Amino acid sequence: MKLITAIVKPFKLDDIKDALKAAGITGITVSEARGFGRQGGHTETYRGTEYKIDFVPKSRLEIVVDDSEVDGVIETLKASAATGKIGDGKIWITNVERIVRIRTGEEGPDAV
Amino acid sequence: MDINAGATAWVLISAGLVLFMTPGLAFFYAGMVRSKNVLGMLMQNVFAMGLISILWVFVGFSLAFGGTNRYIGNFDFAFLRGVVGDVTKAADLPGYAGTLVVPGLAFMAFQMMFAVITPALISGATADRLKFGSYAVFIGLWSVLVYSPVAHWVFSPTGWLFRRGALDFAGGSAIHINAGIAALVLTMVLGPRRGWMKEAMPPHNLPYTVLGMGILWFGWFGFNAGSALTADGLPAQALVNTHLAAAAAMLTWLLVERLMAKHATTLGAASGAVAGLVAITPCAGYVNSMSAVAIGAIAGIVCFLCLKLKFALKLDDSLDVIAVHLVGGLLGSLLLGFFGDKSATGFGTDGVFFGGGWGLLADQAVAAAAVIVFSGVVTWIIAFGIDKTIGLRVSVEDELVGLDQSQHAEAAYQS
Amino acid sequence: MKLITAIVKPFKLDDVKTALQGAGAVGITVSEARGFGRQGGHTETYRGTEYKIDFVPKVKMEIICDDGSVDAIVDAIKGAAHTGKIGDGKIWIVDVERMVRVRTGEEGVEAI
Secondary structure, three states: OEEEEEEEOOHHHHHHHHHHHHOOOOEEEEEEEEEEEOOEEEEEEOOOOEEOOEEEEEEEEEOOOOOOHHHHHHHHHHHHOOOOOOOOOOEEEEEOOOOEEEOOOOOHHOOO | OOOOOHHHHHHHHHHHHHHHHHHHHHHHHHHOOOOHHHHHHHHHHHHHHHHHEEEEEHHHHHHHHHHOOOOOOOOOOHOOOOOOOOOOEEHHHOOOOOOOOOOOHHHHHHHHHHHHHHHHHOOOOOOEEHHHHHHHHHHHHHHHHHHHHHHHHHHHHOOOHHHHOOOOOOOOOHHHHHHHHHHHHHOOOOOOOOOOOOOOOOOOHHHHHHHHHHHHHHHHHHEEEEEEOOOOHHHHHHHHHHHHHHHHHHHHHHHHEEEHHHHHHHHHHHHHHHHHHHHOOOOOOOHHHHHHHHHHHHHHHHHHHHHHHHHHHHHOOOOOHHHHHHHHHHHHHHHHHHHOOOOHHHHHHHHHHHHOOOOHHHHHHHHHHHHHHHHHHHHHHHHHHHHHHHHOOOOHHHHHHHHHHHOOOOOOOOO | EEEEEEOOOOOHHHHHHHHHHHHOOEEEEEEEEOOOOOOOOOOEEEEEEEEEEOEEEEEEEEEOOHHHHHHHHHHHHHHHHOOOOOOOOOEEEOOOOEEOOOOOOEEHHHHO
């Protein structure tokens, strides 16, 4: 099993969710995040003084899937999260050694 | 003169309007601080409603309006002795004989709300680092030792500045210059917030600030028009002037901001309106409507430009009390020397632009200078004394964790 | 490639960001978190009732980097987030198997 983590633009969240649902993904965890990267930040001005806001709002998605589903999910994410503009985000995959469904105690792919 | 029912009703309502300005100010300021200091800021403001009200009826009112000494009141009215609703008319107050038509108790209540908000104005300069207990001691001493004497000089007909002919319709010098210079001096003694000029400290909730501005503008009708102490053409003119100055100042502030800082901002709209309200305060019943527009317009520009003052002075006047209240108050007090127009309401004195010569401007300058020197010196003595005994500042850890948790053991926003 | 996750004190965020830029980190994702650990919490009092707040506000930082940069980045975080007081936080490293840039579809080190 793999954990797929994606950092995306918040306004793309609905599109991504719909695309993942259509692709048969049943569970996604989303959290608010802020990103600092090539996209750069913006400036805000308060009473004539400029503040550089380096961190841009982002959404973090976490999806645990079976190894065989990784490629499909990455393609779905790429297609639904991309706008073609800098700051579209990143996807990374890490190995999940064990997974447990709390309600039933099931483990492994059954728990996904 | 007999008590006038209309005037009494208006002054009592105005007392409520002015009281409401203090929570308004609390929100105006609280929106501009970081999210860990919101309750600290709200608390410093609303606490003044508790402490200063009690001090005012014990001694503050008497020191401001008792007796006929030119420089300080006396203890004749301490604990409101003799100041009762039914019997005592305002006309029985020293110096007011034959001119006032509201009960002494109504006058006392109206003036109480001014006493409450004045020290609260200072809290904007010292945001995020003042120990709550020390703040309480500071505003208590300041109200009795600075506010009451200055209010006596300016508002009481027996005070030396009043007798001299200096005009202050609702508190340009007694309130805004007074609190503004105190803010400057207290900030000098206190020092800057940790990380000032190094890290960004943007406002955490500007909707609060805009809400606070709305409450302040609304309450200011009582502040200025209530100061007429009558219910006739004088408060009508004062109310219209108040509104027009706020409107004009908002527009000019936004214009200059758009030109110099690229965007017209909500904080700019709120700040500009308040700057205009401050500037029109000493002039409200003494100028005509178009002069009020001009005074507001000038205030919006000058106060915006004076935002840079704190950087030149290297003073962390956190929420710009100097630029808005000290400069706005000075501007209004001095502009009255030019725009004073006795024909507008039948009250006041003609200024330079209305054929009155330079006499009024000179008196206004003397009043402003006197308040700056007195308030500045006494504020420094109080601040220095507190700093050397119980300390003004919170500890480094308390400042990092924020006033909400360290001073009040609360959190504004539960996650 | 590795994913470096650090939990640090919120007021240290600016210092850590500056140090990371110096250490060559291109992108950082930051999210609000709350931590429960040795630092313990604080108490809040509402109408005389004390509430023990066990969870302390923390900032969670995530940085993806190539294997060779891990030590420099860990040192940068360690140096900048350190106060010497309990609750300074933790840093951990996990292996990233695959990395995708959403906009271009680039993979691997290129996508960082």
